[in-house]
Amino acid sequence: MKKKTLEDLNVKGKKVLVRVDFNVPIIDGVISDDNRIIQALPTINYLLEENAKVILLSHLGRIKSEADLAKNSLEPVAKRLQELLGKDVLFVNQTRGAELEAAINNMKESEVVMLQNTRYEDLDGKKESKNDPALGAYWASLGDVFVNDAFGTAHRSHASNVGIANCLEAAAGFLMEKELKYIGDTVDKPERPFVAILGGAKVSDKINVIENLLIKADKILIGGGMAYTFMKAQGHNIGTSLCENDKLELANTILAKANGKIILPVDVVVTKEFAEDAPFRATGYKGLKEDEMGLDIGPKTIKLFTKELKGAKTVVWNGPMGVFEFANFAKGTEAVCEVLANLKGARTIIGGGDSAAAAIQMGYRDKFTHISTGGGASLEFLEGKKLPGVESLNDQEECNCGSGCDCEHE
Numbered sequence: 001m002k003k004k005t006l007e008d009l010n011v012k013g014k015k016v017l018v019r020v021d022f023n024v025p026i027i028d029g030v031i032s033d034d035n036r037i038i039q040a041l042p043t044i045n046y047l048l049e050e051n052a053k054v055i056l057l058s059h060l061g062r063i064k065s066e067a068d069l070a071k072n073s074l075e076p077v078a079k080r081l082q083e084l085l086g087k088d089v090l091f092v093n094q095t096r097g098a099e100l101e102a103a104i105n106n107m108k109e110s111e112v113v114m115l116q117n118t119r120y121e122d123l124d125g126k127k128e129s130k131n132d133p134a135l136g137a138y139w140a141s142l143g144d145v146f147v148n149d150a151f152g153t154a155h156r157s158h159a160s161n162v163g164i165a166n167c168l169e170a171a172a173g174f175l176m177e178k179e180l181k182y183i184g185d186t187v188d189k190p191e192r193p194f195v196a197i198l199g200g201a202k203v204s205d206k207i208n209v210i211e212n213l214l215i216k217a218d219k220i221l222i223g224g225g226m227a228y229t230f231m232k233a234q235g236h237n238i239g240t241s242l243c244e245n246d247k248l249e250l251a252n253t254i255l256a257k258a259n260g261k262i263i264l265p266v267d268v269v270v271t272k273e274f275a276e277d278a279p280f281r282a283t284g285y286k287g288l289k290e291d292e293m294g295l296d297i298g299p300k301t302i303k304l305f306t307k308e309l310k311g312a313k314t315v316v317w318n319g320p321m322g323v324f325e326f327a328n329f330a331k332g333t334e335a336v337c338e339v340l341a342n343l344k345g346a347r348t349i350i351g352g353g354d355s356a357a358a359a360i361q362m363g364y365r366d367k368f369t370h371i372s373t374g375g376g377a378s379l380e381f382l383e384g385k386k387l388p389g390v391e392s393l394n395d396q397e398e399c400n401c402g403s404g405c406d407c408e409h410e
């Protein structure tokens, strides 16, 4: 059953609570990447055009003690949103109480109010993160309908997503809809060949993703730190490279099950020290010395992966190919960006997290079909799991057009 979306709701003149994911990196009060704010603009602008009163809720970082409050204030985000919207955003430095209620009651149509970080409520018994029902009900009481546009937290059951959705008519915002369409539909009904690319630090984080993609994808290219556990399991010397020794048996089981679907690197870029400016060289596995670690895929692997990606019609990518944070070890990740950017007629999806950050940092923001805003959420979605933030939304009503159509209200 499809979930209700923004256009299924009557929002005209209504107080619309919108859960956005404004969990953006802030360094010394300055937002270093506003992608998540930009991605939420279509939903907010649509609601403003529909004369709704827009009430925004988001978390930012983690709040474990009083010391975390000031550095995780949403105030700089409200300012940035105001600039992007070209319209006032009234920031209320509260998550509940008289001042907040008055601000909402005084709202006129097409105005925006933003609450303080929902996780400020975590200071008192983790009310937000443990989905305290009274908190969800309180926030729901502030609005008429609920829109969840925060894909990045859809894998969590929190008061500001599931709690509110349990009390109000609830629909997916445009960003949420886009994420579900691109990640969900792409994996479920891929145009073939469907190639998955997995990288990043650990195998253990992505075992379930590998298992699910083994069923759905035609090929899985594995790079990054996680490749070394597979390589060691196959009897190769990996020197001091990242390895999860307790996952060697599992790696071999996966490789056996994969029946040739998994493609591992054939060469790597190695160094003796985990440092930005450490001397480095490319080598095949046989040439890797005991005191060396692999921090990137090598040029032969880039060629091999390029060949495997040729003609792909669907590509899903999660996890960088190397330590892209160091320029000397970013070439593999950049090469994959370049290949995907030039794949003709292919649907290219990057799961959130570090591969998304790398692609954006390397200037490929607009070169993919979709870059997900959710790291953990996109991983769980790729594992085939149901996301509580999505499940808690209302189902679309059955189509009564009477013609036996399968229009699903599209």
Ligand code: AMP
Pocket: 199, 200, 201, 202, 205, 223, 224, 225, 226, 242, 294, 295, 296, 318, 319, 320, 321, 322, 323, 324, 325, 353, 354, 355
């Ligand atoms: P993940 O969050 O699992 O996608 O991992 C991303 C992190 O993996 C990035 O910070 C990369 O620097 C790191 N990474 C990628 N390849 C390697 C490698 N060969 N050795 C160590 N770390 C790596």
